[in-house]
Amino acid sequence: MSKTIETVDDVVIRFAGDSGDGMQLTGTQFTNTTALVGNDLSTLPDYPAEIRAPAGTLFGVSSFQLRFSSWDILTPGDQPDVLVAMNPAALKVHLKDLKKSGLIVANTDSFDDKNLALAGFAGNPLADDTLVDYQVIEVPITKLTLNALQGMGLTQKESVRCKNFFALGLMYWMYSRPMEPTEGWIKQKFGNEPKIAEANDKAMKAGYYYGESTEVFASRFEVKPAQLKPGLYRNITGNEATALGVVAAAKKAGIPLFYASYPITPASDILHNLSSYKNYGVKTFQAEDEIAAAGVAVGAAYAGNLAVTGTSGPGAALKSETISLGVMLELPIVIVDVQRGGPSTGLPTKTEQSDLLFVMYGRHGEAPAPIVAAATPADCFHMAYEAARIAVKYMTPVYLLTDGYLGNGSEPWLVPDSKELPTIPVTFRTDPENFHPYARNENNVRPWALPGTPGLEHRIGGLEKANITGNVSYDPDNHDFMVHLRAEKVAGIAKDIPLQEVYGEQSGDLLVMSWGGTYGAVRSTVDRLRKKGYKLSHAHLRYLNPFPRNLGEVLGNFGTIFVPEINLGQLARLLRSEYLIDVVQFNKVRGLPLRSTELEQAIVKTLEAIPANGKRS
Amino acid sequence: MAGTNGNGETLKQSPAQPKKYTAKDFASDQDVRWCPGCGDYSVLAQVQRILPDLDVPKEKQIFISGIGCSSRFPYYMNAYGIHGIHGRAPAIASGVKSANPDLTVWVATGDGDALSIGGNHIIHALRRNIGLKILMFNNRIYGLTKGQYSPTSELGKKTKSSPFGTIDYPFNPVQLALGSGGTFVARSMDRDPKHLQQVLLRAAKHDGTAFTDIFQNCNVFNDGAYFLYTEKDTRPDNVLYVEHGKPLVFGKENDKGIKLEGFTPKVISLKDGKHSISDVLVYDETSYELAVLVATFGDRPGFPMPIGVFFKADRPSYEKMMTDQIEAVTKKRGAGDLDKLLKSGNTWTVTAN
Ligand SMILES: Cc1ncc(C[n+]2csc(CCOP(=O)(O)OP(=O)(O)O)c2C)c(N)n1
Ligand code: SF4
Numbered sequence: 027m028s029k030t031i032e033t034v035d036d037v038v039i040r041f042a043g044d045s046g047d048g049m050q051l052t053g054t055q056f057t058n059t060t061a062l063v064g065n066d067l068s069t070l071p072d073y074p075a076e077i078r079a080p081a082g083t084l085f086g087v088s089s090f091q092l093r094f095s096s097w098d099i100l101t102p103g104d105q106p107d108v109l110v111a112m113n114p115a116a117l118k119v120h121l122k123d124l125k126k127s128g129l130i131v132a133n134t135d136s137f138d139d140k141n142l143a144l145a146g147f148a149g150n151p152l153a154d155d156t157l158v159d160y161q162v163i164e165v166p167i168t169k170l171t172l173n174a175l176q177g178m179g180l181t182q183k184e185s186v187r188c189k190n191f192f193a194l195g196l197m198y199w200m201y202s203r204p205m206e207p208t209e210g211w212i213k214q215k216f217g218n219e220p221k222i223a224e225a226n227d228k229a230m231k232a233g234y235y236y237g238e239s240t241e242v243f244a245s246r247f248e249v250k251p252a253q254l255k256p257g258l259y260r261n262i263t264g265n266e267a268t269a270l271g272v273v274a275a276a277k278k279a280g281i282p283l284f285y286a287s288y289p290i291t292p293a294s295d296i297l298h299n300l301s302s303y304k305n306y307g308v309k310t311f312q313a314e315d316e317i318a319a320a321g322v323a324v325g326a327a328y329a330g331n332l333a334v335t336g337t338s339g340p341g342a343a344l345k346s347e348t349i350s351l352g353v354m355l356e357l358p359i360v361i362v363d364v365q366r367g368g369p370s371t372g373l374p375t376k377t378e379q380s381d382l383l384f385v386m387y388g389r390h391g392e393a394p395a396p397i398v399a400a401a402t403p404a405d406c407f408h409m410a411y412e413a414a415r416i417a418v419k420y421m422t423p424v425y426l427l428t429d430g431y432l433g434n435g436s437e438p439w440l441v442p443d444s445k446e447l448p449t450i451p452v453t454f455r456t457d458p459e460n461f462h463p464y465a466r467n468e469n470n471v472r473p474w475a476l477p478g479t480p481g482l483e484h485r486i487g488g489l490e491k492a493n494i495t496g497n498v499s500y501d502p503d504n505h506d507f508m509v510h511l512r513a514e515k516v517a518g519i520a521k522d523i524p525l526q527e528v529y530g531e532q533s534g535d536l537l538v539m540s541w542g543g544t545y546g547a548v549r550s551t552v553d554r555l556r557k558k559g560y561k562l563s564h565a566h567l568r569y570l571n572p573f574p575r576n577l578g579e580v581l582g583n584f585g586t587i588f589v590p591e592i593n594l595g596q597l598a599r600l601l602r603s604e605y606l607i608d609v610v611q612f613n614k615v616r617g618l619p620l621r622s623t624e625l626e627q628a629i630v631k632t633l634e635a636i637p638a639n640g641k642r643s
Numbered sequence: 644m645a646g647t648n649g650n651g652e653t654l655k656q657s658p659a660q661p662k663k664y665t666a667k668d669f670a671s672d673q674d675v676r677w678c679p680g681c682g683d684y685s686v687l688a689q690v691q692r693i694l695p696d697l698d699v700p701k702e703k704q705i706f707i708s709g710i711g712c713s714s715r716f717p718y719y720m721n722a723y724g725i726h727g728i729h730g731r732a733p734a735i736a737s738g739v740k741s742a743n744p745d746l747t748v749w750v751a752t753g754d755g756d757a758l759s760i761g762g763n764h765i766i767h768a769l770r771r772n773i774g775l776k777i778l779m780f781n782n783r784i785y786g787l788t789k790g791q792y793s794p795t796s797e798l799g800k801k802t803k804s805s806p807f808g809t810i811d812y813p814f815n816p817v818q819l820a821l822g823s824g825g826t827f828v829a830r831s832m833d834r835d836p837k838h839l840q841q842v843l844l845r846a847a848k849h850d851g852t853a854f855t856d857i858f859q860n861c862n863v864f865n866d867g868a869y870f871l872y873t874e875k876d877t878r879p880d881n882v883l884y885v886e887h888g889k890p891l892v893f894g895k896e897n898d899k900g901i902k903l904e905g906f907t908p909k910v911i912s913l914k915d916g917k918h919s920i921s922d923v924l925v926y927d928e929t930s931y932e933l934a935v936l937v938a939t940f941g942d943r944p945g946f947p948m949p950i951g952v953f954f955k956a957d958r959p960s961y962e963k964m965m966t967d968q969i970e971a972v973t974k975k976r977g978a979g980d981l982d983k984l985l986k987s988g989n990t991w992t993v994t995a996n
């Protein structure tokens with residue numbers, strides 16, 4: 027039976043089920059295939075903090091949202107067009123996000139009394155009028171999977187576990203995706219369990235042909251490839267990109283990479299990735315805690331490696347004392363903070379931008395440290411590279427801020443050629459003539475002198491250093507001098523980073539100013555409003571300390587500055603204190619990316635409040 | 644050292660041949676600022692004395708410390724050094740050692756630095772068997788902060804922060820090190836310089852973590868803490884020098900020994916006519932069981948304080964395994980190529996049209 031194929035250009039699918047249902051895997055497979063088809067895409071995995079929460083419960087729901095498109099997209103989308111709900115809890119949790127008249131594919135087999143009760147449904151939403159506003163497609167996914175795998179000699183449990191591949195196959199059919207990439211993946215993944223491999227493969231195909239052969243689906247869709255810039259692409263998550271960024275920086279600098287870390291969600295994948303790159307000379311050290319990881323990084327930096335230590339908020343707090351030492355020792359260390367919801371354990375698997383002030387000020391003493399922040403998953407590569415470049419050039423700890431959304435989310439990445447990457451020159455001091463550990467070059471940077479170099483024996487430490495000699499000094503004027511010197515050194519980096527760019531008109535009534543992982547949501551919202559005829563511009567910060575040297579000027583060119591953040595106004599506070607201007611804040615701290623619909627409303631409200639003369643009273 | 648060739652011409656010293664140092668070569672130009680009479684001076688002197696015997700050039704020696712009186716140590720050594728932060732020296736040193744296994748890495752730490760704030764790092768360094776030579780200056784007190792009790796202070800000790808006596812049981816550092824998987828565990832004393840030198844030399848040559856608990860007198864805040872063990876007249880009857888292959892005898896006239904009855908150690912008299920030297924336990928530093936047992940002697944009433952090398956085992960070090968693993972993976976997968984790595988995974992090409 028052939029069915030009509032409708033061409034659409036932008037789709038948001040959300041796969042949702044129990045955390046044991048394999049939704050992350052299903053989403054990842056759909057994503058990889060979609061990347062190969064050539065769509066632009068953006069993903070938003072969302073999973074509970076519990077590894078295997080009790081089956082059927084609301085808090086055990088795990089989901090994977092994927093947006094793919096035939097044009098350039100910047101966000102994983104606010105509202106799904108399609109919700110694949112593997113059980114009632116998944117439907118309950120995600121229904122409120124679904125577009126009106128959106129499509130629900132429900133696994134009817136799981137809508138039994140027990141699961142309905144666990145999800146808190148009074149009746150069966152498939153039977154009553156709960157879903158009148160939506161198109162519902164009921165598929166007995168579990169039963170169909172079991173039927174397809176009959177006679178294979180698998181246990182019931184093993185067969186049921188394949189049902190996510192049935193759902194995947196069905197979605198492949200619905201969006202006209204090829205099954206070959208996943209076929210290949212299954213073969214590789216389950217190489218030594220041929221029966222399981224065959225079962226998953228069969229389940230996927232059963233799902234695909236179910237779509238093809240039954241009457242329930244009126245039509246299927248096609249999303250044409252996006253017109254991306256020519257070149258070689260791969261789909262990449264922020265954490266993968268961060269790992270590659272520091273590997274690339276070390277290679278370009280000609281020094282070994284040393285990554286010291288203690289596992290923490292959502293930063294652990296950086297450790298996982300780097301620990302598999304042994305043949306690139308990468309050393310990884312899983313320390314006993316984050317304090318140790320930071321200490322190990324200090325030692326590795328002193329010994330001449332590109333030292334990197336990655337973590338999330340709680341670990342960043344533990345590293346704080348050691349990073350102050352790093353500031354005093356003036357050693358290059360990159361600290362990656364993949365931000366998550368806080369305070370304390372907070373929302374460990376969700377995203378937030380709430381560590382900006384912490385990395386800015388969360389050290390004892392006057393301890394300045396540069397901060398850079400990635401804007402998109404792929405941008406993590408470039409900002410990790412930048413963090414490393416600044417660290418070794420200026421002999422200083424540097425923070426790289428990413429977040430849970432960037433770290434786990436993915437997008438197509440135009441892979442750079444290593445030759446195009448900026449050089450990272452490193453010279454180790456070898457000449458004993460006139461050597462002083464705290465002598466300075468034109469950038470106020472001290473020499474990197476490695477233990478093992480004859481004639482350069484010297485001691486460094488946390489006690490205040492005498493300028494130039496580096497000997498311990500309690501002299502009041504020397505301390506005052508050194509405190510200023512360290513601050514000036516970091517401030518001076520402003521001349522070595524790009525000017526702040528403004529998207530849209532270079533002056534006007536309203537500038538939306540964002541930073542970090544909100545880039546996609548903010549840029550697409552600004553774009554939409556501009557298309558609707560509103561006058562506004564957008565500036566997205568990737569350098570947060572020091573700020574780009576033209577930032578004051580940029581801010582001065584606009585009547586109103588609107589600052590959306592997933593925190594209570596941390597950048598807003600920095601801008602106010604640095605430039606003595608007021609800004610309008612927009613703050614939503616839901617553990618999720620900003621929603622463009624909400625953002626759009628808030629911006630419009632702000633625009634409408636701007637008086638005709640452009641100046642707010 | 645200069646030599647001559649067959650024609651009687653003097654040969655230049657080969658750069659590969661390490662220069663013969665004296666203790667003075669390892670003294671830095673900084674004034675030593677410990678209180679006069681402090682036991683730390685002796686430890687510094689003994690370290691400087693043994694370094695020439697190591698045949699390791701001074702640029703390959705690095706001393707890393709935490710915070711405390713004893714942690715000022717690196718400033719006084721003419722070598723590389725990091726005066727770190729309180730308790731974290733083993734972590735910093737682990738970074739140095741794994742980044743450059745070629746260096747001889749020393750850790751100078753106090754009883755508070757190592758066992759209180761830095762307890763986690765000490766046990767994990769020992770567990771990993773990473774090549775650090777840990778010198779723990781054990782004065783059973785917090786010196787630098789002016790006299791609070793430490794995790795090795797005796798129960799009931801009166802200090803500034805325990806005016807009515809402590810209610811904390813102390814650690815036995817040797818037991819702790821053995822329990823953490825230490826492969827070289829020793830104890831010595833500031834006031835027994837010869838013994839300290841011997842132990843330090845062995846520690847320096849050990850492959851893996853070498854932990855030495857050094858009894859050190861703080862003559863300002865805990866004077867005489869160890870006089871029972873360190874002073875001439877009381878030492879023989881109260882200290883048991885533990886030596887590999889030697890019977891465990893002690894006493895002014897070597898008249899006492901340790902006998903093992905089942906699992907229970909007993910102090911016996913070699914003069915009571917009932918026992919002879921053949922009853923005495925002969926020490927074996929490769930025996931973990933003996934080490935664990937003998938380490939308890941200092942806490943047993945009527946037993947002498949054991950001093951010496953308790954345990955030595957040969958186990959591949961962390962840095963060796965790290966290097967080997969990198970080599971093995973590189974051999975198997977080939978040396979990594981950055982562009983190949985960047986372009987790995989599922990890639991696709993977008994062409995202009
Ligand atoms: C994070 C931190 N907490 C507390 C201190 C204060 N402090 C410095 S040294 C020290 C104890 C030192 O005792 P010990 O390690 O035994 O060394 P000693 O001075 O006896 O040689 C303390 C508590 C500090 N410097 N840093
Ligand atoms: S306070 Fe005690 S340990 Fe510290 S230097 Fe003085 S005598 Fe030595």
Ligand SMILES: [Mg+2]
Binds near residue numbers: 753782783785793
């Ligand atoms: Mg002490």
